[in-house]
Amino acid sequence: MHFSLSPEMMREIIMDHYTNPRNKREVDDKNYQTIYMDSTSCIDKIYVQVLIKDNILVDVVWHGIGCAISSASTSIMSELLKGKTVDEANNILKNYFAMIDEKDFDENVLDEAVVFINTSRQPARIKCATIGYRGVDKILKGDKDNG
Amino acid sequence: MxxxxxxxxxxxxxxxxxxxxxxxxxxxxxTSLKPTCVIKAINDYYLKYCANAHRGDYDIAHKVDEEYENGRNIVAKFINANPNEIVFTSGTTMGLNIVAYGLMDKINEGDEILITEAEHASNVLPWFKIAKEKNAIIKYIPLTKEGKLTPDSLKNTLSNKTKVVAIAHVSNVLGYVVDAKTLAKLTHQYGAYFVLDAAQSAPHLKLDVKDIDADFVCFSGHKMLGPTGIGVLYGKYKLLKEMDPLMSGGGMNTRFDMCGDVGLQIPPLKFEAGTQNIEGVIGLSSAIKYLEKIxxxxxxxxxxxxxxxxxxxxxxxxxxxxxxxxxxxxxxxxxxxxxxxxxxxxxxxxxxxxxxxxxxxxxxxxxxxxxxxxxxxxxxxxxxxxxxxxxxxxxxxxxxxxxxxxx
CATH class of the missing domain: 3.90.1150.10 (Aspartate Aminotransferase, domain 1)
Known part of the structure; x- marks a missing residue:
C-alpha cells in the first residue's frame, strides 16, 4: 500500500520529519546505549541512544547535525523502532537496508520509511539515509566502539 | 588569451x-581533470620504458633516470627554483609533514608556531604534533572579518619567540590570495622560517619561490592536471641539508653498516626513500608543460x-x-x-x-x-x-x- 504514496506525499513526509524531527533529544541516562556516527565523506554527525529493557527497544532518541536525508531518515527510524522487540527491530533494519540496496523487501514493516526508496538515485546519499539505522545495527550487534 | x-x-x-x-x-x-597528454605520458612509461629509477645499467632504465631527473628540472623552472631544491613527495600533505618533522630540531620549548584558522588540516595537524613533542605553542594569526590574512595582522602576532610561520598561499575555503612576499619578509625579520602551502596557488597563478623568498613551499600534482600521489616540496638548499628526513630507506643513503652507522645522500635524494612515484613525476612534467603552454x-x-x-x-x-x-x-x-x-x-x-x-x-x-x-x-x-x-x-x-x- 505504501507504493500508493505519491512522490509529492513522500517529499512532504521527508520535509515534515526534517523540519519537525521526532525523538530528537539528548538523554543523560546510563541505561541508554549511545553510539556516535560520523564519516569522513560527509558532514553528518549523529548520536543515537537506545534504551533496551526485557528485549524491547523501550526508547530510541537521537541528536546531532545532519542533512535533510540523514535527519529525516533517523527521525522516521526512531518512531519505527520504538516499542519493537529486538527481533522485530532487526527485521526492520534488514528490510530497510534491502530497500536502499534496491533488493526485495517487505514494505509492510517499513511504514513511512519507504519514502527513502529513491535514495539510490543519489548514491552519495546512501550513507545519509542509513546513518541512524547503521547506528542501531551496531548497538544491537554489540559493536559500539566502531561508530 | x-x-x-x-x-x-x-x-x-x-x-x-x-x-x-x-x-x-x-x-x-x-582535484583537477587531466588532459590527454598527461594520460598518454603515463601510459607511455608503462608501455615503452617501464623500469626503476637510479638502479639499472640498461637502456630503458637510463631513459627512466633521464625522464625522472628532467621532471625535477621542469618543476624547478616552473617555480623558479634550483633542481636540487625540488623534493618529490606524495602531495602537499607529505611535504608539510617532512618540513614539520625536519624543523623539529630547531624548535625549542616555548617557541611559537604561527598558523591561521583558515588552514587546511594538512597545515595544522603536523604542527600540532611538533608543538606537543617540543612543548612549543601554536598561535593563530587573526584574520580580518572577511577571513583575510593581512601583513599587519602577521606583524602584530610575530615575536622573538616565533620560529615558524606556516600559511596557505590561497585559502582552500575562501580563496583569498595572501601577499606571500611581504609575509615572508616580515617572518624573516624575526629569524623565523616561512612555510607556504601552495596547494591552491601553484595550479592557478605564477609561483616564484625566489621572489617570495619562502623557505619551504609545498604543492600537489593532482590539483594542477597531474596524477594523484605526486607532489613537490621546495626547500632552500641550505635548510634541506640541515634537516633530518622523515622517511628512511633505499635510495636516500650512501652507505650503512650493521653497527647503525648511516651516511645520507645530499638533498633532494635524502628525502626520497624507496622507489619513487615515477609515473607521477612523468605525468606532472607533462602537466606543467601543458600549463606553461597556456x-x-x-x-x-x-x-x-x-x-x-x-x-x-x-x-x-x-x-x-x-x-x-x-x-x-x-x-x-x-x-x-x-x-x-x-x-x-x-x-x-x-x-x-x-x-x-x-x-x-x-x-x-x-x-x-x-x-x-x-x-x-x-x-x-x-x-x-x-x-x-x-x-x-x-x-x-x-x-x-x-x-x-x-x-
Whole structure:
C-alpha cells in the first residue's frame, strides 16, 4: 500500500520529519546505549541512544547535525523502532537496508520509511539515509566502539 | 588569451555525462581533470620504458633516470627554483609533514608556531604534533572579518619567540590570495622560517619561490592536471641539508653498516626513500608543460574573469548567500538559503554539476563563518561562462532540493 504514496506525499513526509524531527533529544541516562556516527565523506554527525529493557527497544532518541536525508531518515527510524522487540527491530533494519540496496523487501514493516526508496538515485546519499539505522545495527550487534 | 573551446577538447573527462547531464566540473580545488597528454605520458612509461629509477645499467632504465631527473628540472623552472631544491613527495600533505618533522630540531620549548584558522588540516595537524613533542605553542594569526590574512595582522602576532610561520598561499575555503612576499619578509625579520602551502596557488597563478623568498613551499600534482600521489616540496638548499628526513630507506643513503652507522645522500635524494612515484613525476612534467603552454598569467586572468562573472550573476539571486565574493581566486563559497549544504550538493549532482560540500577540511573555520557547512564551487581554466549560466539556473531552484530524489 505504501507504493500508493505519491512522490509529492513522500517529499512532504521527508520535509515534515526534517523540519519537525521526532525523538530528537539528548538523554543523560546510563541505561541508554549511545553510539556516535560520523564519516569522513560527509558532514553528518549523529548520536543515537537506545534504551533496551526485557528485549524491547523501550526508547530510541537521537541528536546531532545532519542533512535533510540523514535527519529525516533517523527521525522516521526512531518512531519505527520504538516499542519493537529486538527481533522485530532487526527485521526492520534488514528490510530497510534491502530497500536502499534496491533488493526485495517487505514494505509492510517499513511504514513511512519507504519514502527513502529513491535514495539510490543519489548514491552519495546512501550513507545519509542509513546513518541512524547503521547506528542501531551496531548497538544491537554489540559493536559500539566502531561508530 | 586562449580559446577555451579548443582547450576543452584536450580533457576527455569533459565529454562525460553525470545524471544524464553534460558534466559541469566545479570541484577543481579538490582535484583537477587531466588532459590527454598527461594520460598518454603515463601510459607511455608503462608501455615503452617501464623500469626503476637510479638502479639499472640498461637502456630503458637510463631513459627512466633521464625522464625522472628532467621532471625535477621542469618543476624547478616552473617555480623558479634550483633542481636540487625540488623534493618529490606524495602531495602537499607529505611535504608539510617532512618540513614539520625536519624543523623539529630547531624548535625549542616555548617557541611559537604561527598558523591561521583558515588552514587546511594538512597545515595544522603536523604542527600540532611538533608543538606537543617540543612543548612549543601554536598561535593563530587573526584574520580580518572577511577571513583575510593581512601583513599587519602577521606583524602584530610575530615575536622573538616565533620560529615558524606556516600559511596557505590561497585559502582552500575562501580563496583569498595572501601577499606571500611581504609575509615572508616580515617572518624573516624575526629569524623565523616561512612555510607556504601552495596547494591552491601553484595550479592557478605564477609561483616564484625566489621572489617570495619562502623557505619551504609545498604543492600537489593532482590539483594542477597531474596524477594523484605526486607532489613537490621546495626547500632552500641550505635548510634541506640541515634537516633530518622523515622517511628512511633505499635510495636516500650512501652507505650503512650493521653497527647503525648511516651516511645520507645530499638533498633532494635524502628525502626520497624507496622507489619513487615515477609515473607521477612523468605525468606532472607533462602537466606543467601543458600549463606553461597556456601561460600561468593567462590562466589567472581567465579565472578571475570567470569568478567575477559568476559572483555578479549569483548576487542577483536572493536565495544565495556568498561568503567570499571579494576573494581573488576561482573559489566560490556559498549556501542556498535554508538548504543544508549536503542536500544542495545532491541537488547539484542531479543537474550534472560537481561541487564540494562540507567543511573542506578547514574545520576550525566554522567558528568564523558562523555556519556548519558550505557549498564550494571551484573553477579552473577549462570551465566556461556557459557552465556558470547553467549553475546559476540550478541555484535559482535550489530550494526544491528533494527534486534530486523525486523529479
Amino acid at each position: 586562449f580559446d577555451v573551446n579548443e582547450i576543452r577538447k584536450d580533457f576527455p573527462m569533459l565529454k562525460n555525462k553525470m545524471q544524464n547531464h553534460d558534466l559541469i566540473y566545479f570541484d577543481n580545488a579538490a 601561460g600561468m598569467n593567462n590562466i589567472e586572468e581567465y579565472e578571475k574573469e570567470l569568478k567575477k562573472y559568476a559572483v555578479e550573476k549569483l548576487k542577483k539571486l536572493d536565495n544565495v548567500i556568498i561568503y567570499n565574493e571579494n576573494s581573488e581566486s576561482g573559489i566560490i563559497t556559498f549556501n542556498i538559503k535554508d538548504v543544508f549544504a549536503q542536500d544542495a550538493g545532491s541537488y547539484f549532482n542531479s543537474k550534472g554539476i560537481a561541487v564540494r560540500t562540507g567543511l573542506h577540511c578547514a574545520k576550525i573555520l566554522v567558528n568564523f563563518l558562523h555556519t556548519e557547512a558550505t557549498v564550494r564551487a571551484s573553477l579552473y581554466f577549462y570551465n566556461t561562462k556557459e557552465e556558470i549560466d547553467a549553475f546559476v539556473e540550478a541555484c535559482k531552484s535550489g530550494g526544491d532540493f528533494l527534486d534530486a530524489f523525486f523529479a
